[in-house]
Amino acid sequence: MRAVERVPAAASTGRALPQPAQGRRFVHLASRTRLGDLDPASAVLPHIPKDESMIGQTFLQAPFLLALLALGTGTPEVAVDAPVTPAAESPAGAPAARELLALRADVVHLGDGRTVENGTVLIENGRIRAVGASVDVPSGTPTVQLHGHLAPGFVLPHSSLLPIAERFDATRGFLPDAAIVHAFRPESDALSKALAAGVTTVVLAPTEGNVVGGVTGVVKTAGGRVLKRRAHLALSMSNAAVDDRRFPTSFSGLTTELRRLFTAGEGVYGEVKSGTLPVLVAARERHHVARAVDLGAEMGFKGALIGAALAGEQLDILDKSGWTVVFETPGPNINTRIQEAMADYAKSGNPFAFSYVDADGMRMATAQLLRRGVSPDAVLRALTVTGAQVAGVGGRVGQIERGFDADLVLWSGHPLELSSAPVVVYVDGKAVHRASTRPASTRPAPTRPASTRAKADTKHTGANR
Amino acid sequence: MPHSATRARSSSPLKNFARALSTCARRGSVRTVAAALVAFTGVASAGAQDAPTTPPAPAAETAPATAPAPATAPAPVRVESVLVRGARVIVRPGHELENAAVLIQGGRIVAVGTGIEAPEGARVLEGEVVMAGIIDPWGAVGLDRASISDRTATASARAIDALDPYSQDHIREAALGAGITAVRIGIGRDGRIGGLSALVRNSPRFDRETSIVLEDASVSAAIGPQPGTDVFARLDEIDRLIAELEKGKRQLDAVVEYDKKLAEWQKAIAEKAAESEKEFKKVQRAREKEMADAKEAKKEFKEKAYKEDAKPKAPRYDADAKQLARVVTGELPLFVEVDRVQDLRALLQKTKVYPRLRLVLAGVADGRFVAEELAERRIPVIVVPARSDRGGAFDQDGFALAADLADKGVTVLFGSGGIDPDASSNLPLLAAMAVGRGLERKTALEALTTLPARILDVGHRLGSLERGKDADVLILSGDPLATTTRVRAVLLAGEVAFEGR
Numbered sequence: 001m002r003a004v005e006r007v008p009a010a011a012s013t014g015r016a017l018p019q020p021a022q023g024r025r026f027v028h029l030a031s032r033t034r035l036g037d038l039d040p041a042s043a044v045l046p047h048i049p050k051d052e053s054m055i056g057q058t059f060l061q062a063p064f065l066l067a068l069l070a071l072g073t074g075t076p077e078v079a080v081d082a083p084v085t086p087a088a089e090s091p092a093g094a095p096a097a098r099e100l101l102a103l104r105a106d107v108v109h110l111g112d113g114r115t116v117e118n119g120t121v122l123i124e125n126g127r128i129r130a131v132g133a134s135v136d137v138p139s140g141t142p143t144v145q146l147h148g149h150l151a152p153g154f155v156l157p158h159s160s161l162l163p164i165a166e167r168f169d170a171t172r173g174f175l176p177d178a179a180i181v182h183a184f185r186p187e188s189d190a191l192s193k194a195l196a197a198g199v200t201t202v203v204l205a206p207t208e209g210n211v212v213g214g215v216t217g218v219v220k221t222a223g224g225r226v227l228k229r230r231a232h233l234a235l236s237m238s239n240a241a242v243d244d245r246r247f248p249t250s251f252s253g254l255t256t257e258l259r260r261l262f263t264a265g266e267g268v269y270g271e272v273k274s275g276t277l278p279v280l281v282a283a284r285e286r287h288h289v290a291r292a293v294d295l296g297a298e299m300g301f302k303g304a305l306i307g308a309a310l311a312g313e314q315l316d317i318l319d320k321s322g323w324t325v326v327f328e329t330p331g332p333n334i335n336t337r338i339q340e341a342m343a344d345y346a347k348s349g350n351p352f353a354f355s356y357v358d359a360d361g362m363r364m365a366t367a368q369l370l371r372r373g374v375s376p377d378a379v380l381r382a383l384t385v386t387g388a389q390v391a392g393v394g395g396r397v398g399q400i401e402r403g404f405d406a407d408l409v410l411w412s413g414h415p416l417e418l419s420s421a422p423v424v425v426y427v428d429g430k431a432v433h434r435a436s437t438r439p440a441s442t443r444p445a446p447t448r449p450a451s452t453r454a455k456a457d458t459k460h461t462g463a464n465r
Numbered sequence: 466m467p468h469s470a471t472r473a474r475s476s477s478p479l480k481n482f483a484r485a486l487s488t489c490a491r492r493g494s495v496r497t498v499a500a501a502l503v504a505f506t507g508v509a510s511a512g513a514q515d516a517p518t519t520p521p522a523p524a525a526e527t528a529p530a531t532a533p534a535p536a537t538a539p540a541p542v543r544v545e546s547v548l549v550r551g552a553r554v555i556v557r558p559g560h561e562l563e564n565a566a567v568l569i570q571g572g573r574i575v576a577v578g579t580g581i582e583a584p585e586g587a588r589v590l591e592g593e594v595v596m597a598g599i600i601d602p603w604g605a606v607g608l609d610r611a612s613i614s615d616r617t618a619t620a621s622a623r624a625i626d627a628l629d630p631y632s633q634d635h636i637r638e639a640a641l642g643a644g645i646t647a648v649r650i651g652i653g654r655d656g657r658i659g660g661l662s663a664l665v666r667n668s669p670r671f672d673r674e675t676s677i678v679l680e681d682a683s684v685s686a687a688i689g690p691q692p693g694t695d696v697f698a699r700l701d702e703i704d705r706l707i708a709e710l711e712k713g714k715r716q717l718d719a720v721v722e723y724d725k726k727l728a729e730w731q732k733a734i735a736e737k738a739a740e741s742e743k744e745f746k747k748v749q750r751a752r753e754k755e756m757a758d759a760k761e762a763k764k765e766f767k768e769k770a771y772k773e774d775a776k777p778k779a780p781r782y783d784a785d786a787k788q789l790a791r792v793v794t795g796e797l798p799l800f801v802e803v804d805r806v807q808d809l810r811a812l813l814q815k816t817k818v819y820p821r822l823r824l825v826l827a828g829v830a831d832g833r834f835v836a837e838e839l840a841e842r843r844i845p846v847i848v849v850p851a852r853s854d855r856g857g858a859f860d861q862d863g864f865a866l867a868a869d870l871a872d873k874g875v876t877v878l879f880g881s882g883g884i885d886p887d888a889s890s891n892l893p894l895l896a897a898m899a900v901g902r903g904l905e906r907k908t909a910l911e912a913l914t915t916l917p918a919r920i921l922d923v924g925h926r927l928g929s930l931e932r933g934k935d936a937d938v939l940i941l942s943g944d945p946l947a948t949t950t951r952v953r954a955v956l957l958a959g960e961v962a963f964e965g966r
Contacts, residue, residue: 332888419901
């Protein structure tokens with residue numbers, strides 16, 4: 001059961017319904033269809049794929065049909081706030097009038113390594129309904145031709161976005177019941193900066209100053225939506241957690257106490273042990289990492305390691321360990337050894353993602369990996385698919401695929417080129433940010449990364465190789 | 466310097482001359498008088514001839530193979546040639562050739578163009594893109610870390626004296642691997658005046674001749690909150706920097722004045738000597754009489770004092786003032802790290818009185834507020850990534866600053882910040898980021914190559930792939946500003962210093 005907060009749907013007046021075209025065809029890049037992927041219109045159309053029609057029956061309810069009849073065919077408008085309600089959670093027969101929007105872009109990065117040239121993304125009620133090179137767009141659907149690369153909004157499974165006062169408690173080392181999502185302030189400046197940099201989903205997390213920092217939350221950077229109230233238990237096994245003014249004052253004390261808590265398995269610790277709540281463990285140096293992996297093996301938990309700058313030198317314990325490394329992105333000045341270790345880890349094929357401090361730091365860290373030979377696909381995957389998986393919202397954001405939230409960023413060039421910039425950011429299908437000036441780099445760059453040349457129909461390129 | 470040579474002499478020339486004359490008189494030789502005269506007039510120029518010039522040793526001497534070449538011997542002329550071919554050769558930003566080549570001989574570029582054939586025995590390198598090495602005008606590669614933040618440095622403290630060429634090999638390699646071939650390094654970042662910066666190549670093996678491009682690239686200074694200093698100290702920071710410049714100006718005036726007086730004095734001495742020669746007998750008699758008088762009075766004989774003996778006094782030797790004087794005359798550029806708008810305004814206002822001063826500003830977080838004046842006075846600006854310990858009071862949108870300043874006509878460079886040796890390797894990425902924030906690609910490339918070379922007065926040697934320049938050449942896998950581009954090879958003064966994996 002997803003815990004999703006949403007703004008109540010606006011009264012469904014004045015919403016235009018496009019005339020469905022005959023013989024239309026959706027190009028699905030994924031055969032998987034989930035309950036959230038409902039396509040109400042398909043219910044009234046001929047030539048419907050079977051699975052869709054069956055699901056579509058859910059919507060063959062009187063209110064929906066009435067709405068269908070009542071609506072005219074005037075000029076379609078975009079951006080009326082009414083997210084698609086997944087059928088699993090919606091009261092049966094909720095009026096689900098459709099808002100369609102089609103975005104065409106020179107290159108569409110699906111997030112998992114595949115790209116589509118001259119692709120179209122069809123968005124319905126803030127969710128992606130179809131994507132591909134030949135999507136049949138219902139006539140009358142507002143269509144926007146975008147010049148540049150369309151990529152999923154970035155998902156960063158750890159961040160320092162909240163003020164430090166909300167992320168750190170100096171008096172107590174253990175705050176298992178703290179829920180950081182209470183400190184979420186949707187209007188904050190830091191959040192809008194992240195949005196402007198193409199980051200659409202972040203995990204709000206405590207600092208590494210508390211051994212147990214509390215429960216993290218996943219939020220969108222626009223619209224104030226909380227995707228997940230309880231995403232992870234944040235632990236810290238780094239130097240900052242060992243404080244000489246409060247318990248624990250040593251790594252031994254820290255480990256002993258965590259072992260005791262997990263063995264007793266009460267509250268959040270039990271949730272972690274049972275696998276319902278993953279962990280984010282701050283582990284900066286190599287010995288922190290080793291200790292965290294050992295304790296996880298002993299107590300039966302796994303998750304993501306935050307920091308782990310030298311993970312590339314610890315492949316003996318981290319290779320195929322099931323842990324994901326979330327690299328910190330402190331800014332341009334990461335020392336050479338760390339850069340090399342990060343690149344080694346990224347090239348090893350093990351999953352990694354990035355933590356968010358600020359936009360420049362994030363982009364710089366990704367560029368440093370590329371300069372050291374990590375493939376653009378692997379880095380893009382870290383910023384999208386892996387990020388979403390670590391955040392625990394993997395089926396929901398981080399990919400341009402049917403059923404996912406339409407969180408998209410139009411970049412002036414390849415999203416990982418530092419000379420590219422986000423031009424428009426869409427969250428839930430709405431343009432929530434536009435760059436104030438169009439950068440000079442929107443002219444085509446003399447060379448493009450190899451990944452952009454890949455065709456949509458090439459099979460998965462093995463992003464981590 | 467003539468005055469330093471004369472400063473070593475103990476007694477006055479005229480006294481010596483008189484003594485020589487009397488010696489000659491005793492011997493009664495005219496030739497010795499002439500010799501004394503020659504000896505006297507030769508005094509001023511003697512210093513220059515002290516070091517005899519040794520003729521260069523012939524290169525093809527049959528020296529035994531085991532004997533190491535003497536360090537002082539000039540390097541044998543290398544006829545070794547390297548031909549670098551590129552699908553795209555960036556001769557200089559804005560001037561590119563397709564399928565062209567660069568021919569290098571003896572460490573210099575001898576030809577650039579299409580259709581150049583490889584000479585016999587030449588090494589041939591190939592790549593997608595070929596361009597000149599990138600110059601970091603504000604870095605710290607190779608510097609001893611404590612010296613970087615020296616708080617007590619003065620204008621004459623030299624960065625090359627803080628060079629540690631034996632460590633940081635991996636940092637140099639990383640910088641070369643990113644295409645950074647030369648870095649301006651400066652010490653004393655936490656002091657007001659940081660001393661003489663140097664321009665140093667990132668040679669894998671340190672070799673004084675090729676590694677050090679300039680020992681005195683600039684004098685550097687910093688305005689802003691210095692760690693550990695009183696916050697009120699910044700109230701008169703600009704005034705204190707100006708006071709340093711004034712010191713240089715005074716030194717300059719004093720030297721000019723001294724040179725003038727010295728010339729007058731030398732002229733007077735020469736006239737007196739000529740006069741004395743004419744009245745040789747008279748002078749001799751007078752001297753003998755004085756000697757006799759002294760003997761009679763049982764007093765010590767003293768040579769007669771001439772009024773011409775009053776030699777002008779050289780200005781007190783002040784190494785700092787000397788360097789500051791070079792700054793005031795515009796011989797050396799002055800790099801000032803300054804961020805806040807009030808500091809910028811005060812600095813610009815108070816440096817107006819030095820028309821030849823070549824100011825280069827670094828940091829300049831609040832530069833947007835003074836962009837017009839910077840453009841009008843042609844003051845270049847080095848943009849660096851946001852720093853935690855310094856920075857303007859206003860929020861700077863990262864690297865949009867570069868584009869905003871360039872739009873107003875300001876010359877923009879990129880620097881890695883001068884603290885962290887590792888940071889130099891980020892320079893092309895910083896430039897790419899600035900392009901993402903609206904800077905023209907050509908301007909960004911100029912900021913990495915031709916502009917820093919020109920501002921550091923090495924435009925005739927570095928910064929582009931033109932004939933006659935030092936062969937600091939990059940061979941890249943793609944566009945220099947593309948993030949995925951990798952450095953295939955780097956040539957430093959014609960030799961392969963880095964080869965990518």
